[in-house]
Amino acid sequence: MLKRILAGAGLTIGVTVLAAPTASAAPDDNPFGPKDSTASFVSAFDPAAYGSASNKSLIISPFGTSEQIDCSSFHGQSWCTQNGQSLSAIRIPAGSSEWDYRVLYVYNPF
Template sequence: MLKKILATTALTIGGALLLAPTASAAPEDNPFGPQDWTDYFVSAFDPAAYSSASDRSLIISPFGTSLQIDCSSFHARTWCTQNGRGLTQVRIPTGSSEWDYRTLFVYNPF
């Protein structure tokens, strides 16, 4: 059962990485961003991500949170970039409601 869950999760993330378009840079005069949101992220490999920093969004990136993470938001839709590349957003369910989730951002090098 655990193997099925892990395999399904891996396939979902892999599919999202392959199908998601990369984000383009927003103009400098954009009132909706981009803004530095690095403090709102924690590496998925950091033990604090599952204890003291569990309120932050997770990131899987070769840079972790050592490079600035810029995010923009418009009409309740957020997109983020790091090192000029898009971050693919994946919602991880954490409860019984569609609104109970934790966001995982995965670095897209393409």
């Protein structure tokens, strides 16, 4: 009788161990950032910024767009950095609506 109980317990433990899902780490993707957003920027001194690239955000930085620009966003608030330094955002009106604007980011070395 004791052998049957021990065999049943061993079988139950064995099945539980084999059927249990393996642990997995949480994904590294933070949905709020920071994410590489360099492709969404154009230098304010680039003539394309006022033509073919007029849908991109402007940047004034000693690095232009040659260095990665990382942006984060949470609850409708966004912020960007380049080389670990913050970029100050300035909204420039681009139309007659409050929501029609273009953002100019300025590198802040301080």
